[in-house]
Amino acid sequence: MVEDCLFCGIVAGTIPSQTIDADERTVSFMDINPATPGHALVVPRAHSADLLAIDPADLEACAASAQRLVKRMGEVLKPDGFNLINACGAAAWQTVFHFHLHVIPRYEDDPLKLPWLPRGGEADEIAALAERLRVDG
Numbered sequence: 001m002v003e004d005c006l007f008c009g010i011v012a013g014t015i016p017s018q019t020i021d022a023d024e025r026t027v028s029f030m031d032i033n034p035a036t037p038g039h040a041l042v043v044p045r046a047h048s049a050d051l052l053a054i055d056p057a058d059l060e061a062c063a064a065s066a067q068r069l070v071k072r073m074g075e076v077l078k079p080d081g082f083n084l085i086n087a088c089g090a091a092a093w094q095t096v097f098h099f100h101l102h103v104i105p106r107y108e109d110d111p112l113k114l115p116w117l118p119r120g121g122e123a124d125e126i127a128a129l130a131e132r133l134r135v136d137g
């Protein structure tokens, strides 16, 4: 547990939350500023700042918990879809530096606009980046 970490406080129960699921490695609770009705967060019990720092076993556990939540939300809220979002770094909108996955149920008519405007990609640019990123290239 890291002192002054909001989500460590939620995991420890010293900061109130609407916890909806928990297992050995993770805790899931409602986001206090929901992007859509049902928006929840999954965090590892063990503190790690972000996607770069998290233990892969905790990441796996968070992914499994997110899937469990999505299934539960599907039954209970009957949304039309879901977004799973992780912000890693302030430039990527991370504001709480204890790793978390956003689980956001989506509804056909919800007003949520993520700041992402899909536009036609440049094929050459995409291919060049793929070349640089390809593991065995």
Ligand code: AMP
Pocket (backbone or CB within 6 Å): 006, 017, 030, 031, 032, 033, 034, 041, 086, 087, 093, 094, 095, 096, 097
């Ligand atoms: P991010 O910007 O990806 O780091 O997301 C942090 C999220 O934590 C935001 O969606 C906040 O609304 C949420 N949040 C902040 N404080 C609390 C809290 N006390 N309980 C639940 N969610 C919180």
Ligand code: ZN
Pocket (backbone or CB within 6 Å): 001, 002, 005, 006, 007, 008, 009, 046, 047, 048, 097, 098
């Ligand atoms: Zn923490």
